[in-house]
Amino acid sequence: MDFANFLIQLLNSLQYGLLLFMLAAGLTLIFGIMGVVNLAHGSFYMLGAYLAWFLASQFDSLVLAIVVGTLIAVALGWALEWLLFRHFYHRDHLDQVLLTFGLIYIFEEVRSILWGDDVHSVAVPELVNWSIPLTENLSYPVYRLVISAVCVALALGLYFLISKTRLGMKIRAGAFNREMTEALGINIRLIHGVVFALGVALAAIAGMIASPISSVYPGMGSSVLIMCFVVVVIGGIGSVRGALVSALLVGLVDTFGKVLVPQIAGMAVYMLMAGVLLYKPEGLFKQ
Amino acid sequence: MSELLLSAQKLVKRFGGLAAVNEVSVDLFRDRIHAVIGPNGAGKSTLTNLLSGDLPPTSGRITLNGAETAGHSPERISRLGLGRSYQKTNIFLPFTVWDNVRLAAQSRERHAPWNPLRWLSAASGMTQVNQRCERAIELAGLTQRSQTVAATISHGEQRQLEIAMTLATEPTVLLLDEPLAGMGQAEAESMVALLQKLKKDHAMMLVEHDMDAVFALADQLTVMVNGQVIASGTPAQVRSDPLVQAAYLGEEH
Amino acid sequence: MSSPKATLEMLPKGVQALLALGAVALAAFPLIPSDSSDFYLQMLSQMMILAIFAMSLDLLQGVTGLVSLGHAAYFGLAGYALAFLTPADVPVSLWWSLPVAALGAGLAALVIGFFVVRTHGIYFIMVTMAFAQMVFFLFFDNKELGGSDGLYVNFRPDASLFGWTGIDLENKTTFFYFTLAMLVSIYAFLRRLLFSPFGRVLAGIRVNEHRMRAVGYGTFGYKLAAFGLAGTLAGVAGYLWAAQTGFVNPELMGFHMSAHAIMMVILGGMGNFAGAIVGAFAFEYVMHFFKDLTKHWQLLMGSFIVLVVVFAPRGLLGLGERFMKKKDVA
Numbered sequence: 001m002d003f004a005n006f007l008i009q010l011l012n013s014l015q016y017g018l019l020l021f022m023l024a025a026g027l028t029l030i031f032g033i034m035g036v037v038n039l040a041h042g043s044f045y046m047l048g049a050y051l052a053w054f055l056a057s058q059f060d061s062l063v064l065a066i067v068v069g070t071l072i073a074v075a076l077g078w079a080l081e082w083l084l085f086r087h088f089y090h091r092d093h094l095d096q097v098l099l100t101f102g103l104i105y106i107f108e109e110v111r112s113i114l115w116g117d118d119v120h121s122v123a124v125p126e127l128v129n130w131s132i133p134l135t136e137n138l139s140y141p142v143y144r145l146v147i148s149a150v151c152v153a154l155a156l157g158l159y160f161l162i163s164k165t166r167l168g169m170k171i172r173a174g175a176f177n178r179e180m181t182e183a184l185g186i187n188i189r190l191i192h193g194v195v196f197a198l199g200v201a202l203a204a205i206a207g208m209i210a211s212p213i214s215s216v217y218p219g220m221g222s223s224v225l226i227m228c229f230v231v232v233v234i235g236g237i238g239s240v241r242g243a244l245v246s247a248l249l250v251g252l253v254d255t256f257g258k259v260l261v262p263q264i265a266g267m268a269v270y271m272l273m274a275g276v277l278l279y280k281p282e283g284l285f286k287q
Numbered sequence: 288m289s290e291l292l293l294s295a296q297k298l299v300k301r302f303g304g305l306a307a308v309n310e311v312s313v314d315l316f317r318d319r320i321h322a323v324i325g326p327n328g329a330g331k332s333t334l335t336n337l338l339s340g341d342l343p344p345t346s347g348r349i350t351l352n353g354a355e356t357a358g359h360s361p362e363r364i365s366r367l368g369l370g371r372s373y374q375k376t377n378i379f380l381p382f383t384v385w386d387n388v389r390l391a392a393q394s395r396e397r398h399a400p401w402n403p404l405r406w407l408s409a410a411s412g413m414t415q416v417n418q419r420c421e422r423a424i425e426l427a428g429l430t431q432r433s434q435t436v437a438a439t440i441s442h443g444e445q446r447q448l449e450i451a452m453t454l455a456t457e458p459t460v461l462l463l464d465e466p467l468a469g470m471g472q473a474e475a476e477s478m479v480a481l482l483q484k485l486k487k488d489h490a491m492m493l494v495e496h497d498m499d500a501v502f503a504l505a506d507q508l509t510v511m512v513n514g515q516v517i518a519s520g521t522p523a524q525v526r527s528d529p530l531v532q533a534a535y536l537g538e539e540h
Numbered sequence: 541m542s543s544p545k546a547t548l549e550m551l552p553k554g555v556q557a558l559l560a561l562g563a564v565a566l567a568a569f570p571l572i573p574s575d576s577s578d579f580y581l582q583m584l585s586q587m588m589i590l591a592i593f594a595m596s597l598d599l600l601q602g603v604t605g606l607v608s609l610g611h612a613a614y615f616g617l618a619g620y621a622l623a624f625l626t627p628a629d630v631p632v633s634l635w636w637s638l639p640v641a642a643l644g645a646g647l648a649a650l651v652i653g654f655f656v657v658r659t660h661g662i663y664f665i666m667v668t669m670a671f672a673q674m675v676f677f678l679f680f681d682n683k684e685l686g687g688s689d690g691l692y693v694n695f696r697p698d699a700s701l702f703g704w705t706g707i708d709l710e711n712k713t714t715f716f717y718f719t720l721a722m723l724v725s726i727y728a729f730l731r732r733l734l735f736s737p738f739g740r741v742l743a744g745i746r747v748n749e750h751r752m753r754a755v756g757y758g759t760f761g762y763k764l765a766a767f768g769l770a771g772t773l774a775g776v777a778g779y780l781w782a783a784q785t786g787f788v789n790p791e792l793m794g795f796h797m798s799a800h801a802i803m804m805v806i807l808g809g810m811g812n813f814a815g816a817i818v819g820a821f822a823f824e825y826v827m828h829f830f831k832d833l834t835k836h837w838q839l840l841m842g843s844f845i846v847l848v849v850v851f852a853p854r855g856l857l858g859l860g861e862r863f864m865k866k867k868d869v870a
Binding site: 031037039087091092093094095097098099101102103104105106107108109110112113222226229230232233237265266267270273274277278281282283 | 601607609655656658659660661662663665666667669670671673674677678681795799802803806836838839841842843844845846848849850853
Binding site: 339341360361362365366370371377378379380381382386389390391393394395396405406407408409410411413452455456 | 729732733735736737738739740741744747748750751752753754755756757758759
């Protein structure tokens with residue numbers, strides 16, 4: 001493999017890993033802080049993508065679509081937490097699995113009713129619809145770099161929020177010891193709402209920004225969910241840092257695995273997971 | 288000279304920078320009760336966990352019935368003859384008292400889980416297991432309550448059940464973590480009588496806060512403060528130790 | 541798991557009577573003359589097969605407390621085994637292909653179990669799902685294994701033995717009774733297992749694994765054995781499904797299949813195998829009912845699942861028990 005190809009695969013791994021991180025961060029935060037496993041997390045990714053497609057066609061601008069879509073996602077996340085999820089924090093994981101599985105069905109159907117079951121494509125915004133030439137015949141799409149950049153920006157924002165702000169401190173306190181946090185007068189319900197809305201928003205944004213390259217289709221939620229779970233398992237539940245390292249690792253293994261050893265293609269990541277499980281059944285960065 | 292059944296030497300357990308147990312050594316002899324006392328946070332529960340296999344030590348040796356057991360799994364240590372009761376009642380709440388103890392007693396049967404013989408026979412028909420179970424329940428004084436669901440018996444009875452389960456595996460070494468916790472006067476007295484009865488043939492380590500019980504039962508006394516042993520010896524020796532009086536007993540009495 | 545659900549192990553007399561009645565009704569069904577009997581025979585056969593599948597999961601989930609989101613992997617693997625073992629021109633013998641398929645699925649369960657059983661709680665749920673997806677993609681991505689289109693099972697297995705051709709599985713009624721016989725015998729086996737020494741250990745692991753280890757049980761080995769056995773029984777169901785439908789595809793190992801199985805077990809009530817049977821029939825019935833009702837049946841199905849989780853977490857048998865308790869008090 002020559003350098004140009006290597007670079008392309010490396011950039012692809014990075015972009016894929018960062019997108020996975022957006023999803024995994026939300027999932028791991030929601031589980032780490034509220035103890036809720038959410039199988040419908042992939043559905044938010046799917047809904048984000050369909051929202052982007054729909055709004056982009058209405059506004060004729062993907063950027064505006066993403067902004068509006070994010071607001072809708074935040075509202076949706078907030079509403080879901082308030083109406084449904086907060087009643088399940090103390091329930092069995094089994095109940096949560098089933099509840100969120102039921103939600104998958106509901107979301108699938110809502111999408112079907114609103115936007116149908118067809119596959120759609122979303123246009124890359126004009127401004128970034130060009131490629132950087134790498135060699136005489138190879139170039140790399142700038143939009144993919146934009147995706148990575150947006151993810152990095154959001155990751156930094158998340159880091160800043162959690163480590164440097166008072167809200168972040170309250171979130172971390174809530175994860176550590178809920179009763180104590182409540183006793184200190186911190187509104188834990190508000191925190192939970194914020195965290196949940198944040199998780200949903202991250203997933204939806206990932207779907208939105210990825211839509212031009214992955215196209216928009218009904219099954220996109222479940223396929224990304226599995227990878228997301230693998231990332232969280234490898235990284236360790238509740239650890240955002242673990243999710244980042246793990247997502248990048250998964251991105252690398254998956255991309256290079258498919259290119260170098262096509263026979264085992266999709267299996268490489270699972271083999272990675274199996275290997276991690278043998279030595280660290282609770283993930284690499286488990287608190 | 289009494290037989291040494293469990294010997295822990297220079298046990299250390301670190302959590303990050305904090306040493307919860309710092310160079311603690313404990314010897315347990317047959318027919319003797321060795322009580323471990325100290326204020327909350329002294330490291331007594333951690334010590335018990337190190338001996339029972341619930342936590343691996345950072346360093347140190349543990350010899351149980353001739354085998355090295357530091358860092359081994361709880362099931363392996365149990366099979367080597369150690370029984371442990373818990374401070375926070377650790378029973379099978381939905382099962383009856385009988386089923387609780389029976390399950391503990393069954394653990395000593397030979398067959399492996401993949402043996403199909405164990406798949407079709409009735410568990411209730413295992414005679415030797417039933418006998419062991421009955422003995423343990425009788426010893427703990429719970430025969431009247433055998434058929435009652437564990438979640439519905441009184442707190443004191445649940446503490447008795449804790450002991451019964453510990454005895455059902457017929458261990459030679461007993462680690463008892465606050466067996467009198469939460470008990471009223473009468474219940475505590477019966478428990479003390481039971482522990483006195485158990486002294487024969489067992490090497491016992493007793494972690495307790497109830498000083499009356501400790502001084503009534505203990506042959507040996509170890510005092511822990513902040514993860515370290517500050518005194519060890521007979522109750523009389525320890526009682527008169529000025530360090531102990533200052534750090535612990537002085538405030539209690 | 542955050543809190544072990546109290547499961548109903550001893551079946552109340554009322555429930556036992558109901559089950560016996562159900563078995564009799566099923567046995568009598570083919571004798572009722574009807575125009576659409578073929579259709580119903582197929583449907584009931586499939587429901588019985590799914591009941592076996594659900595029971596195998598109940599062993600893992602209801603009894604041992606291991607919530608697997610990847611149990612369909614073993615269901616599908618055995619189905620594919622039958623597809624591969626059946627030649628293009630003649631049927632394969634039931635007597636060796638069924639054990640091979642089921643034990644093959646069981647072996648896969650042991651291998652995957654080795655990695656998966658060392659995890660707990662939410663990790664266990666996630667990794668079982670992940671490994672099942674791995675199996676799904678293995679078949680989905682490879683044309684040699686049938687790819688996304690799947691494979692045909694050209695003939696139902698041949699039940700002849702040393703020349704005796706008493707059982708012809710191509711006959712729908714015979715197949716129906718064969719499936720019923722499998723359902724009843726597996727139920728009987730599992731009920732015995734529940735109260736065997738092995739079964740008691742599994743129940744103990746569900747309620748308090750920590751204490752089980754403290755009294756000397758090597759719980760890893762027991763959980764792995766349960767995982768393997770559950771996988772083998774799921775394999776029996778998968779084999780029967782492939783034989784019944786004549787077709788296998790990767791969806792049989794998919795996430796939806798695994799999640800449906802969990803739903804069936806919950807819906808009926810966990811831990812006694814009777815609930816799994818009730819749940820499988822109820823779930824399939826509800827799904828068919830919704831599908832007939834509207835194109836947007838998924839909305840109804842999803843809402844149904846949500847309602848059950850919110851209002852009847854111990855399933856239909858749990859509701860029945862609560863109802864009977866109220867009658868006693870009144």
